[in-house]
Each structure stands twice: as structure tokens, then as C-alpha cells.
Amino acid sequence: MSRRRGIMSEQLKYEIARELGVDHIVATEGWGAVSSRDCGNMVKKAIELAERGLASRQF
Template sequence: MSRRRGLMSESFKEELAKELGFYDTVKKEGWGGIRSRDAGNMVKRAIELAEQRLGK
């Protein structure tokens, strides 16, 4: 089974994690260590930013 390529760059995900306050968890445990809620909030924030950029 091949690994699916992510749509968000690693640096963008790290930026979002810092903004949302769970970057320490990512540093210590990797992306698998974050809560589902945090992952959902990260996706939600990424969508908000994309919509803002499209609106301008």
C-alpha cells in the first residue's frame, strides 16, 4: 500500500500547530501524537486561510 501524499507542506502544518498551541506535542511525539480535535482544528484553520486568500 503506497503512502498518500499530503496536501499541506510540513512547514505550513508546523505553523498552524504553533498558532493553535499544540506544536510541543508534535515536536515530542510527532503528528500521530496530536488529538483528533487538534487535527480537525488545524484543517479548519487551513480552510479559513485559503478562503481568505481566495476572497482577496
Template sequence: MSRRGVMSEGLKQQIAQELGFGDTVKQQGFGAVSSRDCGNMVKMAIEIAERNGLH
């Protein structure tokens, strides 16, 4: 059973840009992003979902 990502690629790019590491993602991909920054992305995605009533 394959697991698909919940966040769209566009949303991930937008959040990365807002958190200040969008250029790193564009140049090196998400593999170059620290665990801490990935955690911050998840937190922001949850906040966005809650604001939009998607919780």
C-alpha cells in the first residue's frame, strides 16, 4: 500500500518560502532541509488547516 503525501507540492514550497528556506528547497530539494525546519513546516501546515476548518 503506497502512502501519498497530504500536502501539495505547491503548499510545501509556499511554507518553505515563508519560513525562510525556500531557496534551499529550490536548489537542493527537501532532503537538504533540517529536521527542525521540517517540523516547523508541519506545525505551520496544521495551523493553516485549523484556520481553514480542515482539522
């Protein structure tokens, strides 16, 4: 099976990782070394950002 392309850009993933303090793990060991908990926190943060973006577009 082929891997699907991610919805989040690499830039956004790095930005969120930096905010959550796991960017050093990504830089030294790669995305595979980030814990499941931290990945879940990244997803939560991305959802929050998306919801804020949608809320600001509504009139």
C-alpha cells in the first residue's frame, strides 16, 4: 500500500512541534521517535488552529 500524503504541511508540523517542545526530538531522531502522546497533542493543536481559522471566516 502506498502512503497517503499528509494534510498538514511540513512547515506546520514543525511549527506545532516547536510550540510543544518536541522539535529537538524531530531534529535529532526524526518523526518516528516522537511519542504517541506528543503526536496526539500535535493533532489536538492542529485541530484547534483549524477551528480558529474557520471561526474567523464566519460572518
